[in-house]
Amino acid sequence: xxxxxxxxxxxxxxxxxxxxxxxxxxxxxxxxxxxxxxxxxxxxxxxxxxxxxxxxxxxxxxxxxxxxxxxxxxxxxxxxxxxxxxxxxxxxxxxxxxxxxxxxxxxxxxxxxxxxxxxxxxxxxxxxxxxxxxxxxxxxxxxxxxxxxxxxxxxxxxxxxxxxxxxxxxxxxxxxxxxxxxxxxxxxxxxxxxxxxxxxxxxxxxxxxxx
Amino acid sequence: xxxxxxxxxxxxxxxxxxxxxxxxxxxxxxxxxxxxxxxxxxxxxxxxxxxxxxxxxxxxxxxxxxxxxxxxxxxxxxxxxxxxxxxxxxxxxxxxxxxxxxxxxxxxxxxxxxxxxxxxxxxxxxxxxxxxxxxxxxxxxxxxxxxxxxxxxxxxxxxxxxxxxxxxxxxxxxxxxxxxxxxxxxxxxxxxxxxxxxxxxxxxxxxxxxxxxxxxxxxxxxxxxxxxxxxxxxxxxxxxxxxxxxxxxxxxxxxxxxxxxxxxxxxxxxxxxxxxxxxxxx
Numbered sequence: 418x419x420x421x422x423x424x425x426x427x428x429x430x431x432x433x434x435x436x437x438x439x440x441x442x443x444x445x446x447x448x449x450x451x452x453x454x455x456x457x458x459x460x461x462x463x464x465x466x467x468x469x470x471x472x473x474x475x476x477x478x479x480x481x482x483x484x485x486x487x488x489x490x491x492x493x494x495x496x497x498x499x500x501x502x503x504x505x506x507x508x509x510x511x512x513x514x515x516x517x518x519x520x521x522x523x524x525x526x527x528x529x530x531x532x533x534x535x536x537x538x539x540x541x542x543x544x545x546x547x548x549x550x551x552x553x554x555x556x557x558x559x560x561x562x563x564x565x566x567x568x569x570x571x572x573x574x575x576x577x578x579x580x581x582x583x584x585x586x587x588x589x590x591x592x593x594x595x596x597x598x599x600x601x602x603x604x605x606x607x608x609x610x611x612x613x614x615x616x617x618x619x620x621x622x623x624x625x626x627x628x
Numbered sequence: 629x630x631x632x633x634x635x636x637x638x639x640x641x642x643x644x645x646x647x648x649x650x651x652x653x654x655x656x657x658x659x660x661x662x663x664x665x666x667x668x669x670x671x672x673x674x675x676x677x678x679x680x681x682x683x684x685x686x687x688x689x690x691x692x693x694x695x696x697x698x699x700x701x702x703x704x705x706x707x708x709x710x711x712x713x714x715x716x717x718x719x720x721x722x723x724x725x726x727x728x729x730x731x732x733x734x735x736x737x738x739x740x741x742x743x744x745x746x747x748x749x750x751x752x753x754x755x756x757x758x759x760x761x762x763x764x765x766x767x768x769x770x771x772x773x774x775x776x777x778x779x780x781x782x783x784x785x786x787x788x789x790x791x792x793x794x795x796x797x798x799x800x801x802x803x804x805x806x807x808x809x810x811x812x813x814x815x816x817x818x819x820x821x822x823x824x825x826x827x828x829x830x831x832x833x834x835x836x837x838x839x840x841x842x843x844x845x846x847x848x849x850x851x852x853x854x855x856x857x858x859x860x861x862x863x864x865x866x867x868x869x870x871x872x873x874x875x876x877x878x879x880x881x882x883x884x885x886x887x888x889x890x891x892x893x894x895x896x897x898x899x900x901x902x903x904x905x906x907x908x909x910x
Contacts, residue, residue, distance in 0.1 A: 420729035424715065427726075431717040479715060488713025490679045491779070492730050493702040627680040 421494065421502035422509075424485075425476050432479065433472050440465040444517045447525040462540070463582065465518060466548035467575065469510045473503065473552055474559070474571050481564040487628050500560065500623045504616045507556070511548035518544055535598040542604030549608040551578055553615035560622045629691050631655045631777045631809035632676065637685030639671060646671050646833045648685075653826065655776075656806040658799070660820035660841075661813035662900050663830035669813040672830070673781045676811070677707065690776055703732055706770030710782035712762050716755035720748060720765060724772075731773035742768035746794060760791040767795060771802060778802065780812040784819050796822055817897035827896055831904045841896065848899055849891035851878040861885060868902030879903060 429437070443465045480486045489499055519541050526532040555574050559567035632653035639646040646668040653659040663669045674680045676687055678694050687694045692701050714723055720743060728734040743750065746764040754762060763783060770778060778799070784792045796819055803810055803823075814820050820827065821841070828838035839847070848867070851858075855876050858866055865884035870877040879902035882891055894902075 420726045423729060424718070424726050427718055427722055428715060483715045484709065484711045484713040485715055487679065488707075488709060491677050491702065491705065491707035491709070491713075493699050493732075494730075495699045498699075625681075628674070 418494075418498050418502045418505070421489070421499065422506055425502070425506045428476055428479055429472060433475055436468050436472055436475075440468050440514055441517065443468075444514070444521045448521050448528075451525060451529070462518065462522070462544070463547050465514050466511070466544055467551060467578070469507065469514060469548055470551040470555055470571065470574075472510055473507050473556065474564070474567065476503065476506065477559055477567070478564045490628055496623050496626075497620050500619050501616065503556070504612070504619070507549075507552045508612070511545070511552070515541060515544050515548060535601070539598050539601045539604070542601040542608075545605050545608035546611075547582075549612045551575070553611040554578075557615055557618040557622060560619045560626065629655055630688070631657075631690060632659075632811060633686075633688040634672075634676070635686045635688075637672075637675060637687060638683045639668075639675060639680060640683055641671075644668070644671075644833060646675070649830075649835045650685075651828055651835070651838055653777075653809050653811055655809050656803070657825040658803050658810040658812065658823050659826040659828060659838075660817075660824035660896075661811065661828050661830060662817055662820060662896070663813070664904065665815075666832075667830040668833045669830055670781055673707075673709075673779055673811070673813060676779060677702075677705075703773070704776040706773070706775035706778045708763070708766040708770050708778070708780045708783045710785050712754075712766040714754045714762070714765065714769075717753050719751045719753050721751055723754070723765070723769065727769055727772065733773045735772055735774060738774070739768060739772040742771060742798075746798070759786045760788060763787055764791065764795065767798065771798070776807055776809070778808075778810040778812075780810065780814075782814055783812065784814055784816050792816070792819055795819075799823055817895075817900065821896045829900055829903060836903060844896070844899065845893065847882060848894050849880055849882045849885075850894040850898065851880045851885070851889060851891055852876070853878065853889075861889075868905060870902060877902070 443461050446461045480489075486499075490496075519537060522540055523532065523537050526537065551574055555567070555571055558570045562570060630652050632651070634649055634651040637646070637649045644666070649672065651659065661669050661672065671680065675682050676689060676694060678698055689698075689701050690704055692698075694701065718726070724736065724739050727739075728736065746768060748761050748765050748768065749757065754765070757765065763786070767783060784795055787795065799810060799812070800823065802808055810823075812820065812823065824841050826838065827841045827844055829836040837844075853876055855871060858869065858876060858878055861880070862884055865880050866878050867881060868879040879894065879899065880891060885891060
């Protein structure tokens, strides 16, 4: 599977440098412009994670356009490996973004004199969910419908997720962060569990798919 | 050992069916798959690779069922599709690195030698290569891990005659080792005629015949005559005909034609055309 990941890494580097740059920029804004980050912290916090799905979608789209998905079936890989490689790439991207964002947020808190490990870990838990949830929802649909229809699914998933986040932010009562830290571990667990479930469903779909 | 055994394989799609196909490719041989567009050639290759699921029958590749841990069997397969399938932005070196991590038997020296022999430009993105060079790269990849069986789906389509000749030469080299075998589908029957030991005709999802090429050429012949002359021949002798204002070209089975008729040799392309169209009127 190293080869599949290497192929995807080449494609990301060739085609998604701009998106990677956006991830870096949005993650670093809390450090570069704390005032702006203060006003729109939630957006800068969440947006890089959403871009990950964009990269995965672009990889699948590229595979389909170049007919790689058919060619890969002629190489010594099983269908499970082909799906797993994409999920691992998603996990790597999510992990990288998470690390970058938490580093920047941690530094921002440190510079502001408000650094607390439980809060940073809670942020990590929330980010894990935000980073993995869109991919978890979309990848099985992309494997089922194919990439072209999947583009529509992607847009709808973003709209739904945005709406859900909007509701969460504005409609729910404001709860002090200190009371939410108990959700850190369940948040991580839920993110990973959803992603694993999504992988399982995608594998089932791809096993039966005809190319 | 047979490199490939296909037994009573069928596949149905809406508007298309591949019906009860049985084929055997012995090791050391080349089997050419001839058929019009939509005849089922690519579907058959996809069935062999388990990219599409057969409705019934069995497929054995290099002695193993193609549903039984096929990943391992694919280590010994080299596959070239007509669209190759390499991501457009990758160059030959990057492709080589990916394949080196893919195949346990990847041979960098062989890959470099083939790139040189086939004059494939190095370090150019796949999309910037000509159609001929893209196809040659696909063939170089397929040959660089010492496969035992090559599955080639239209590998010479869109190539100029010089490149096609290079490719045919390369495939001849490959099959000179007796444990190697090739299944090749092509529209360009002249290439198959140069290369193949066996020929299989697919027509509208049905296997019309599969025979040794030399035997086919011995068995069938071309009769040039008047339309009325054909009426005296046994029905079983005439397998197809092309009628023109200048007379009739009839595909005949030599052993069913009485002595005294001047039967000319026939090429594979002509044989296929006359066999698939019962009567061609010009």
